[in-house]
Amino acid sequence: MTHETKRLHPIAIVIYTVKRLRQGPFLVLALLIAIKKKTGDPFIDWLPLFLFLLYALFAGYMSWRRFTYRFEENEMYIEQGIFVKKKRYIPFERIQGISQSFGLLQRLVGVVQVHIETAGRQIDDPEVVLPAISIEEADQIKRAIRNQNEGNMLIQNEMDVVFTLRFRDVLFLAVTSGGAFGVIAAIGAFFSDFNDFIPFERLKTFLPIDDMTSTIVLLFTMLIVAYILSIVGHLLRYMNFTVVKQKNTLMITTGLLQKKSISTSIERVQAIVVKESPIRYLFGYVSVHLVHAGGSLDDGKQGSLLLFPIVRTSEVTSLIATCFPEYRLHGSLRSLCTCARWRYMLRSLYTVMLIPIITIVFFQRFETLLLLVPAVYVGYRSYKRAGVAIKSEQLALRRGWLTTKTVYMLKHRIQSLTISQSRMQQRLGLCTVHATVMPGIRTKVVDVDESTAKTIYEWFLGN
Incomplete structure (x- = not known):
């Protein structure tokens, strides 16, 4: 050059x-x-x-x-x-x-x-x-x-197209995204201070917003517009999404109006994360992210790179095997023991317990006790979704209740593995497993039984 x-x-x-x-x-x-x-x-x-x-x-x-x-x-x-x-x-x-x-x-x-x-x-x-x-x-x-x-x-010029996002999948991704809530929040923040500069009294000459019905129609229209804007934004971003493998390099291209091309070495990948959101999982879809030592190449979270925005659950294993032959994705993780169930539900209750206590003591609003029902469900779902697995040279940790994240890590990519115990966990024979693959990027599973935690620790120390 x-x-x-x-x-x-x-x-x-x-x-x-x-x-x-x-x-x-x-x-x-x-x-x-x-x-x-x-x-x-x-x-x-x-x-x-x-x-x-x-x-x-x-x-x-x-x-x-x-x-x-x-x-x-x-x-x-x-x-x-x-x-x-x-x-x-x-x-x-x-x-x-x-x-x-x-x-x-x-x-x-x-x-x-x-x-x-x-x-x-x-x-x-x-x-x-x-x-x-x-x-x-x-x-x-x-x-x-x-x-x-x-x-x-x-450099070899042989390139294999690993993955191409079809239009129907892009449309499903856009329809089921949560981006509409971000647009709604921006619109709400704007209108919260709008009256300081253009009083709503002036708008009444143009918009009939005197009655409740007109207000509801206006809010509903804003919601529809925000949702449409979110769909259009996702379509423009993920149209023509393609993953190409060339030797030890992955090249990701995406975008309609603003086309983006990302190139990263496979050797920089530290872990693979499979995310399952409730709606998409019902239809058999998940998303796959890479934890890589290359910053925020796709303008996302530091150290995270989106590999497959949306993909069929049945296709994930073969696609990952094509891109990363060392990894073996599987869904058979070991569930947590029964004694961990009530701890998950109690932790979830602690987060909302203060609200019913305050409203009952000061306002006698006993209906706020109903908040405890979804809190218990969240804790139970977190318990059911959590799991760990060791397969050959690979460790998998899964956690979450709404969006479940399963992190697959190779032994030689794990920078540190920590097994910790609180006093209550020690009495019940439970541990917390922490795994770090990059500085500032770690995952954990709480209340793993001692025997499983010991197996993971011995696996990590073994040659």
């Missing part, structure tokens, strides 16, 4: 400017001042907003101007920063994942955005982002990194 110092495509100025505009409170504050304090002079009224837009444009230009990068033999060199210049040297061997996305702005000029995750990166330290480089250069970066990580061997 060339050692020439390069700049991003000029469209990065627009991208950086938009990013500044999206950075929360300053734009909101400028808008609120412009709307609330009217002097009659349009220039003075809108001056705060104009100054903020000018600042965002200046910051966008300077961010592009001060961002340079170049490639040495086996490393990448980056300089960036408006007021404080930051220099970074990144060896290719420390790059753990790379993702590529095509937003609307990038598509207009034929460039891509590249995210690069490195080893040893702190949670609050941002990954390397190249907002606008050519497609050819992005491919060169991926090939150079792959060559370095595979010992400078010639």
Whole structure:
């Protein structure tokens, strides 16, 4: 690769400017001042907003101007920063994942955005982002990194399409998602302060919201609109979702308007997580996530990568075996002993017990005792779903009541295994099993019987 110092495509100025505009409170504050304090002079009224837009444009230009990068033999060199210049040297061997996305702005000029995750990166330290480089250069970066990580061997072009998400599955994923609640929360937060700037009395001239029926219709309409927006958002995000395997690399592509491509090494995968939500599980669907040492490549939780957004339960085992031959997924986990059942139900009761006590003592509202019924059910379901299993060199831990998570871990990927006991657990012969596969990422199962916990511990210590 060339050692020439390069700049991003000029469209990065627009991208950086938009990013500044999206950075929360300053734009909101400028808008609120412009709307609330009217002097009659349009220039003075809108001056705060104009100054903020000018600042965002200046910051966008300077961010592009001060961002340079170049490639040495086996490393990448980056300089960036408006007021404080930051220099970074990144060896290719420390790059753990790379993702590529095509937003609307990038598509207009034929460039891509590249995210690069490195080893040893702190949670609050941002990954390397190249907002606008050519497609050819992005491919060169991926090939150079792959060559370095595979010992400078010639890359094979053989690619196997492992998984393709069908439209009916994408539609089912969108319909059963919980994203609508996030949209509803955003709309509710907006309307909670809406009356401070546009009084509801003014709306009555346009909307008949005097009676209860009109209010219910308005709320129901908001709910339907939020649900439709959520469905459309999921369709745009997960259309054309494909998983391709090329030697020891997984490549995930997804998106309709904003196309994204994620590339990560199989060697970076620390564990596999299978999630079962109630509605999808009834129809025979689950989702599969990877715990990987490559940051948040898909803009999700740190260390988590979505492998299959939705997949048939009957197909999971064969798909995982194709991508990760070392793993053996199975549903036959060992359930917890009977004496752990009442502990799960009591723990669930503790979380809501305070509400009936307060309402009965101060308000004599005995109907709040009904809250104890679903609390007991939640505890019982948590008990029934929990389980552990050892199979060859693999440990599986399962927990949860609404969404059940089963984590499959290989022995050599487990960084630490802890068996703990409280005094009450010691009397009942129970333990808690903790397993850590990455710093800050751990899973546990509470109230495992002592004999099973001892077996797990001896398995972990054994050669």
